Amino acid sequence: MTNNRRLFLKKLGLTGAAAAITPMAFANEPNIKSFLQRNSAFQEGSPIKLGLIGAGIMGVEDMTTALRHPNVEIVAVCDLYKGRQEAAKQRWGDHLFLTSDYKELLKRKDIDAVLIGTPDHWHKQISIDALGAGKHVYCEKPMVHSVKEGAEVIEAWKKSGKIMQIGSQGVSSLGNEKAKELLAAGAIGDIVYAEGFWARHSPEGAWQYNVPADGNEKTVDWKKFISNTTDRPWDPLRFFRWRNYLDYGTGMSGDLFVHLFSSLHFITNSLGPTKISSMGGLRYWKDGREVPDVLLGTFDYPESPQHPGFNLSLRCNFVDGTSGTTYLRIVGTKGSMDVKWEEVVVKMNSNAEDDDPFLKEQAKLRGGTEGRAKILPPRETTYAAEKNYKGAHYDHFANFFNAIRTGGTVAEDPVFGLRAAAPALLCNDSYFQNKFINWDPKNMKLI
Incomplete structure (x- = not known):
């Protein structure tokens, strides 16, 4: 040996x-x-109320998977395109709070955790702001848009005392677990x-990706989208x-x-x-x-x-x-x-x-x-x-919710x-x- x-x-x-x-x-x-x-048994525990920031393809898939778990509710959705806000209401109910400003969502006291499914250039700032607002965070991969942003997110996470899970769901899969064991x-x-x-x-x-017919400057907050990067005129392909x-x-x-x-x-x-x-x-x-x-x-x-x-x-x-x-x-x-x-x-x-x-x-x-x-x-x-088997995505959220309810750890924290x-x-x-x-x-x- x-x-x-x-x-x-x-x-x-x-x-x-x-x-x-x-x-x-x-x-x-x-x-x-x-x-x-x-x-392993997953804890059902007390209800967890979620807000979704970024309701595109992956944001919707994340939220749909999260809601398969018992005692998990969605209460708010933020997206810069009004068409996605309306689609969220049709998908999950008229009770939703809808906004184009994620900071308005973070102010809500009835939100325990947020799912961040935005384009990569917003991952860092929204994660930091959400942790600062006392929310648990599930952020899609990659965690940051550039390597230099990583230390800021890790610092905010450690300071907050909240749970943060990064969304490479394979980490929670049966396949990966067996391969590690073998x-x-x-x-x-x-x-x-x-x-x-x-x-x-x-x-x-x-x-x-599909560019909707009604995707224009009246239905998209383009200025907000590009506010942390290069200023450009409206471009539906870029959005x-x-x-x-x-x-x-x-x-x-x-x-x-x-x-x-x-x-x-x-x-x-x-x-x-x-x-x-x-x-x-x-x-x-x-x-x-x-x-x-x-x-x-x-x-x-x-x-x-x-x-x-x-x-x-x-x-x-x-x-x-x-x-x-x-x-x-x-x-x-x-x-x-x-x-x-x-x-x-x-x-x-x-x-x-x-x-x-x-x-x-x-x-x-x-x-x-x-x-x-x-x-x-x-x-x-x-x-x-x-x-x-319910799948790696389901298990990744189970991992996240367990950690929130028990004060435990997740499979993919910001350092990982x-x-x-x-x-x-x-x-x-x-x-x-x-x-x-x-x-x-x-x-x-x-x-």
């Missing part, structure tokens, strides 16, 4: 524990599907490499397709790479990479956007107390015949894991079991000297969530959120500046 594996097992309290990998996974069969279940147990040996891929093809997936523009969005890496960083850091306990580089280009969606539609990133994770040194490569493609493809693959010295939010597929090398002390320990724990083949892992094992956002945002800096970026993940500072 390597020192790194001993460290993993010790840190998670798994030393010598065969239970870290389910007995089913060691049956001598070519491929086994072991079902993952959410066993890696710690040495199922694929020591990590040496990881890769992630995210592909989209449809116009909506490539940020070609409704904001992800395409650097003043408001964070490109492919801020939208999608950040999910992969969040999952990887959760699974490995990593603080992040120290060297970041990227390249790409605008290959297809030549619609005036300022960011690439193909992006490749490479990252160096040095040896640390949490894990061995390894390298990461990430890819994102907005014109792809495999529309919707996404995965995170973690490669170790004995095998690999393909990790999705609801599934983990473990693939073993052909010689993975040869003279492996870890598997010998497994054999002893099973009382067996009679045929080591019975305890050898199959070449490929799938762990999949049961059909009644910045460490996931930073390499994604610095990926953009590398691309536009055409250079390597050096980052201190422990102290969360540029070098």
